[in-house]
Amino acid sequence: MNEIVLQTENLTKRYGSVTVLDGVNVRLQKKHIYGFIGENGAGKSTFMKIVTGMSCPTEGTYTIFGKNMDSDGRRMRKYIGSMIEEPALYPGYSVMRNLELQRILAGNPDTSACEKVLHMVDLAEVKHKKVSALSMGMKQRLGITLALIGNPRLLILDEPVNGLDPKNIVALRTLLKKLSEENHVTIVISSHILSELYLLATDYIFIHKGKVIEVLTHDELEAKCRKYVCIKTEQVPFALTVLDKVLEGAEYKVVSDNTIYLYSDLDKVETIARAFMQQDIVVTELSVMEQTLEDYFIAITGGAGYV
Numbered sequence: 001m002n003e004i005v006l007q008t009e010n011l012t013k014r015y016g017s018v019t020v021l022d023g024v025n026v027r028l029q030k031k032h033i034y035g036f037i038g039e040n041g042a043g044k045s046t047f048m049k050i051v052t053g054m055s056c057p058t059e060g061t062y063t064i065f066g067k068n069m070d071s072d073g074r075r076m077r078k079y080i081g082s083m084i085e086e087p088a089l090y091p092g093y094s095v096m097r098n099l100e101l102q103r104i105l106a107g108n109p110d111t112s113a114c115e116k117v118l119h120m121v122d123l124a125e126v127k128h129k130k131v132s133a134l135s136m137g138m139k140q141r142l143g144i145t146l147a148l149i150g151n152p153r154l155l156i157l158d159e160p161v162n163g164l165d166p167k168n169i170v171a172l173r174t175l176l177k178k179l180s181e182e183n184h185v186t187i188v189i190s191s192h193i194l195s196e197l198y199l200l201a202t203d204y205i206f207i208h209k210g211k212v213i214e215v216l217t218h219d220e221l222e223a224k225c226r227k228y229v230c231i232k233t234e235q236v237p238f239a240l241t242v243l244d245k246v247l248e249g250a251e252y253k254v255v256s257d258n259t260i261y262l263y264s265d266l267d268k269v270e271t272i273a274r275a276f277m278q279q280d281i282v283v284t285e286l287s288v289m290e291q292t293l294e295d296y297f298i299a300i301t302g303g304a305g306y307v
Contacts, residue, residue, distance in 0.1 A: 003030040004066065005154055005186040006051065011060035013046050020046050022210035023060070028154075028188065033180050035201030036190040037297055043210040044190045045085055048156050052082045064154065078107055081152030083160060087143025091132040095123060095142055098131060099149060106150030117145050120175060122168075136163035144172065148179075155179065157189045161196060173200050198293040208301045225291040229262040229269060232285035236260060239281055246275045 006028040013021035021043045028034060038044050049055040051062065053069075062069055064076045090098055099114045118124040121141045131139065140163045147155060155176075161169050177200065179185040191197050197204070204221055206214045216224065233239050236254060243250045243262065251264040265272070266288055276283050291299075 004028070004063075005030050006062065006064055006188075008051075008062040009060055011047070011050065011062055012058050013043075013050065013055065014058045020210050021050070021057070024207075024210075024212050026205060026212060026215065028186055030186055031180055031184050032202045033176065033187045033189065033200055035194075035197035035204045036188055036207065037194065037197065037204060037293075038190075038207035039301070042207045044207060045158055047207070048082065048084050048158055048188070048190070052080055052084065052156060053077050054084065078150065079153040080156065081106075081147035081150055081154070082156040082158075083143040083147045084156065084158040087139055087146065089131045089139060089142060089146075092130060094128050094130055095134070096127040098142065099127075099145060102146045103149045108150050113149055113151075117148050120148065121145050122171065137165060137168060140164055141168065141172075151183075153185060155185050155187045157187070159191055160189060161191055161193055169196060176200060194294045194297060195292070204293075206297065206300060214300060221293065221296065225293070225296050226263055227266055227288060227290045229266060229272070230285055230287050230289045231260040231262060231272075231283060232258055233260075233276075233281055233283045234258055235281050238279065239276065239283075242275050242279055242281065243272070246271060 004027055006026070008024055008026050011021060011024040012019065020041075024043070024047060036044050036047075046055065050057050051064075065079065067076045069076065090101070093101075095118070096114060099118065103113055115124070118127055121144055123138065123141055123145060126134065126138060131142065134142065140160065144157065144160055147157065160172065164172065173196070176187055176189070180187055189197070189200070202218055204216050204218070205212060231239060236258060239260060240252070240254070243252060243260075247265045247268065249264065250262065252260050252262045254260055262272075269286060269288065273283070273286055
């Protein structure tokens with residue numbers, strides 16, 4: 001039986017008349033990596049702050065490892081590691097001093113833990129540097145190190161790849177997968193780099209305007225990410241007329257002034273190309289493609305926007 005690490009019931013947060021989290025119900029299982037996906041202001045950080053004790057819900061309850069947070073909150077939060085919005089660092093202290101202070105606060109008695117986690121995130125060589133002298137990427141990696149120092153069973157990371165170069169993004173992905181598989185850590189990670197979440201997550205939670213609108217496993221997402229024919233032309237209205245004439249019951253969507261996605265008749269690309277040619281329709285792209293995680297997110301939230 002899968003162990004439930006975190007469960008929420010009707011979790012709601014209001015600031016005055018503004019509802020930023022609206023009746024959220026989720027169940028997170030042990031060893032899973034959850035990609036938390038939503039645009040800016042969707043409620044991701046608010047959810048994370050409530051779970052980590054940085055904020056209180058207006059309504060609703062939640063349990064961590066089966067314990068109610070109203071009565072056991074302080075005791076259970078020692079099993080949570082987190083980095084939300086940006087790392088909380090002391091700029092005048094060294095990397096090692098920052099980490100040692102966090103080790104003490106986390107209640108980890110292992111005095112060798114700091115050296116271990118510094119090697120995990122490739123920061124051992126700068127351990128004596130002041131935080132103020134670090135690059136943005138190094139500060140971000142140090143923030144992740146602080147989240148790991150308490151040996152968490154639940155790890156919550158808000159935009160952890162911000163400022164990381166491609167090499168360190170790959171290294172972080174490898175580390176998080178290892179923590180999940182070998183240490184049985186449950187991970188919740190938000191990122192606007194959806195292609196990275198696709199490579200990392202085992203499950204996806206989609207949140208929109210404070211509501212969780214869908215929860216999918218990776219396999220379920222792949223089943224929903226449909227293949228389509230991408231048609232690019234400056235003659236979209238005329239092209240649609242041709243599609244309706246040539247294909248019976250054609251299923252398509254106009255996604256921009258010059259782009260059509262055709263979801264049916266994927267095996268009839270040659271027929272479509274010939275029909276366009278006969279009608280003198282100039283096509284700059286005609287190819288079979290597969291919907292990405294980003295495409296799917298835009299589709300279920302009602303269109304493109306700033307995320």
